[in-house]
Amino acid sequence: MEHSKLPWKLRTKEGNAGFQVDAENQPIADIRYIKGEGSSNKGIQTEKANARFIVRACNSHDDLLAALLGDDENCIPNAQTILSQVLLGNYEAAKTMLREMCLIHAAAIAKAKP
Numbered sequence: 001m002e003h004s005k006l007p008w009k010l011r012t013k014e015g016n017a018g019f020q021v022d023a024e025n026q027p028i029a030d031i032r033y034i035k036g037e038g039s040s041n042k043g044i045q046t047e048k049a050n051a052r053f054i055v056r057a058c059n060s061h062d063d064l065l066a067a068l069l070g071d072d073e074n075c076i077p078n079a080q081t082i083l084s085q086v087l088l089g090n091y092e093a094a095k096t097m098l099r100e101m102c103l104i105h106a107a108a109i110a111k112a113k114p
Contacts (some may be wrong), residue, residue, distance in 0.1 A: 003026050007059045010051050021050040029054070052114070060112035067108040 004023035013020050018032035031054070033047035078101060085094035 003058075004013060006062070008055050010055045018108050021051065044052055056112060056114065058110065063108040063111050 001052040004026070006023070008028070009022045011020050011022060012018075012028070018030055020027050021029040021031070031047055033043040078097065082094045082097050085091070085097065
């Protein structure tokens with residue numbers, strides 16, 4: 001079975017009753033802070049941080065996985081090609097290839113960052 005379609009979105013529930021994770025405008029998860037003895041308002045902030053973390057992690061999962069898997073299959077051939085370009089004196093071509101590899105990873109990482 002497949003998970004709900006991405007991207008997931010976070011919204012505050014009415015009456016400050018916690019947070020809801022939605023996929024295609026349908027609720028898929030509720031995140032609530034249950035106040036216990038000696039707890040403070042800090043719990044609500046933790047609840048919100050947890051909800052944001054879940055949504056961000058799920059929405060960035062596919063991009064991060066693709067960047068890592070692509071690296072696994074292409075790392076050695078790409079490194080050999082770049083080294084060949086350097087040895088041939090084609091420094092600009094080598095820099096361009098390195099930049100392209102870095103951009104793929106940077107985009108995936110940026111999506112996962114808060």
